[in-house]
């Protein structure tokens with residue numbers, strides 16, 4: 273690859289990132305009118321505290337579908353991180369590996385408990401965590417958005 277090509281590609285990449293972050297901000301605006309995802313009950317939303325230098329962190333919570341319809345949670349976001357996604361940790365030959373999950377599906381009456389070594393929400397590009405130790409997490413299911421408060425818990429010693 274020529275040097276020019278390299279710079280051109282880097283520039284395109286940067287423009288792409290800028291545009292997508294603008295879209296993210298706009299998409300997050302109507303959240304105040306959100307009614308929440310119908311039938312979805314979320315509890316025990318916690319984030320184990322991480323050192324201030326850490327740019328990534330995991331969030332764990334429990335889901336319960338109390339409706340008679342399948343719920344598809346298609347994305348997750350928070351004002352304190354650039355990107356958030358669903359991850360599933362699996363162990364292959366003794367090595368832990370994180371797999372990206374496109375969405376989370378809950379059948380009627382199904383519950384999912386996220387925990388260390390299993391399913392979690394990965395926050396990337398983590399910014400300063402509010403001093404209150406509580407931040408907002410938004411779960412999206414099409415037009416429906418549930419806003420959840422996540423509590424930062426101190427690490428077990």
Ligand SMILES: [Cu+2]
Pocket residue numbers: 330359360370392393394
């Ligand atoms: Cu992860």
